[in-house]
Amino acid sequence: MDFQPVQLPWPYPAKLDYSRQSVAVPGTKKPGQTAHYRNATQPLLTVNSPNTFRHLQDVFQNGLHMAGPETRFLGQRTVLSTNPLKFGDYEWQTWGVVNARRKAIGSGLHKLFQDGVIGGTGLPTVGIWSKNCSNWQLLDFSIHAYNLVSVSLYDTLGKDAVEFIINHAETSIIFASAQHLPSLLKMSSRTPLVKVLVAMEPLSGETKNILESWGQERGIKIMQFHEIEDLGKANMREPLPTSSDTLTTICYTSGTTGNPKGVLLTQGNLANAVHSNIYGAVFEDQQPLLMSYLPLAHIYERVQELNMVAIGGAIGFGSGDPLRLLEDLQLCKPNFLPSVPRVLNRVVASGMAAGQAGGIKGALFNRALQTKLQRLRTTGEVKHAFWDRLVFSKIQAVLGGNLRIVGCGSAPITPSSMEFLRVALACDVIEGYGLTENCGSASRVLPGDPSSAGTVGPPTIGMEWKLVDVPSMGYTSEDKPNPRGEIYTRGGPCFQEYYKDEKNTRETVDSEGWMRTGDVGEIDSCGRFKIVDRVKNIMKLAQGEYVAVERIEALYSASPICAQLYVHGDSLQSYLIGVLVPDPVQLAAIASRVFSTKVTPEDGAVLVKACQDPSVKKALFAELHKEAAKNSLKGFEQIKRIHVSMDPFTVENNCLTPTLKLRRKDAYNKFKTEIDGIYAADAANQPRL
Incomplete structure (x- = not known):
């Protein structure tokens, strides 16, 4: 086949303007929606643009051209024995x-x-x-x-x-x-x-x-x-x-x-x-290496x-055993790691535990963290020669010690966690946004942006975005200070139809090729987008107030105490109930204070007992309430009662989809007895927390 190599790397402009990351296309503003927004650094990329890939054979041939036939390509850990299961080092195919x-x-x-x-x-x-x-x-x-x-x-x-x-x-x-x-x-x-x-x-x-x-x-x-x-x-x-x-x-x-x-x-x-x-992306001094562990x-x-x-x-493929993930990373030593919040948050929790250790080590860690956070927020710089060598190299070594880019996708991550990861790993941690329907490639933050945490950045160079009013939820393109509305995307990565499903296709893709995402977004003054809500999962409480339960879950889940949270509302009831699966590290610390004895995150039986203790539950509820206050949740949006459990929502118990989204109906059924019991107890004037 005729093949023309794409000239790479294709770098960003020498100086990125973080105050102008996307631009409105002139003449595209219509009533009830924003203008169309595109990436500010490059013209819109299509498969017909010069110097680009037309199809996947171009992609493969380009890689072969750049690497050469003798360079390593696919690597996998060898199996040394099956009983017991033991793995060796990576073996590579060129x-x-x-x-x-x-x-x-x-x-x-x-x-x-x-x-x-x-x-x-x-x-x-x-x-x-x-x-x-x-x-x-x-x-x-x-x-x-x-x-x-x-x-x-x-x-x-x-x-x-x-x-x-x-x-x-x-x-x-x-x-x-x-x-x-x-x-x-x-x-x-x-x-x-x-x-x-x-x-x-x-x-x-x-x-x-x-x-x-x-x-x-x-x-x-x-x-x-x-x-x-x-x-x-x-x-x-x-x-x-x-x-x-x-x-x-x-x-x-x-x-x-x-x-x-x-x-x-x-x-x-x-x-x-x-x-x-x-x-x-620029890798000048070594071959890019990704470790594959996400499905x-x-x-x-x-x-x-x-x-x-x-x-x-x-590409190096790990053992496939989640318990061996760190071992895989330390052997593979990738410089690029696509990851997800559920894994990265464990890095954050482990790192932050060092700051709570007390003594000189804890003091050094907190000094290092605050120094690097200040530098990040003012200059966007994530490296610090002294503090990286003295403090953060230990965290970096856990993930192989060679990371240059960490991708974060599939679910939201809190701004504080994102900032911690950037300074602790001393590399670009790039959050993005996308769906299967747009190849997961709708937006991503710009590297070095000092204030990008909490956003998903501007549209990628192949995409256009617009925000469409959602009157029932109070989101409009005329909102101040920033326009808000349902996110629609269009561009080269966007699909055109579902297989054998005309109804869902019509509901998702319009005649101009715009794809409804079901997510509510906001565009800030720098041209970056934030995900603020979901169009679906709106329910009405008994007093007639509408609440967006997924948004409320997301806000409360920023609390370090939350490993998982399900927020339940009933149209016959006047308030919300939360089912909290607490983080074991945070729960152990609270239980230690309440029980006046040392409790560790590994003390499973004690943690289960702590979940039922009224004083522990009161302390957990207080931690959750801090998030409600921080986000100025209205009274009817706040969780009024909680049930606490160490029994998590999982794919295996059908409460999570394979992409780890909560199946709300199944989550409710799992804890139906406890939730209904709380409402019944209150109805009988028997207050419960």
């Missing part, structure tokens, strides 16, 4: 090896489709149900090269959702981890289009024989990964011509209610998102890894 293997795997898949062994029922979909590993990316590269369509299944999806997606996408071949193959065979009578299952990792002889016999009974062929590759080597063909409009993946969103929606993303959508993301089934991690591909970087 760019040249990966290039040859993607062509072999793609040729094998092409042969199976061509011969009618698989396919024949709609789109040429290929299912993937596996943890992150080198073979996941190898398979995806082959799908891009041979115009196939990937369908990722989350490890944490429930059985019903897996069946729905397989049938909805009409998938006839699925690549899966060994532990998922029995599940797929069990459901085969309900997924009649599946003809071939491929093991992502080598199977033992005994396991292979059992699965093949079972597959024969079900009319399903069991294959191993190398067999697809060997078939391709015997039937090699070059990658197929492609275009920006070629569909490349159906990325299913895990809704809080109902079946997942299939987001159709093209090669152009993802290619444009990649170039929007790597704009400004590749989600768009956030998928795009971040494609960023590495485009610039000739390397």
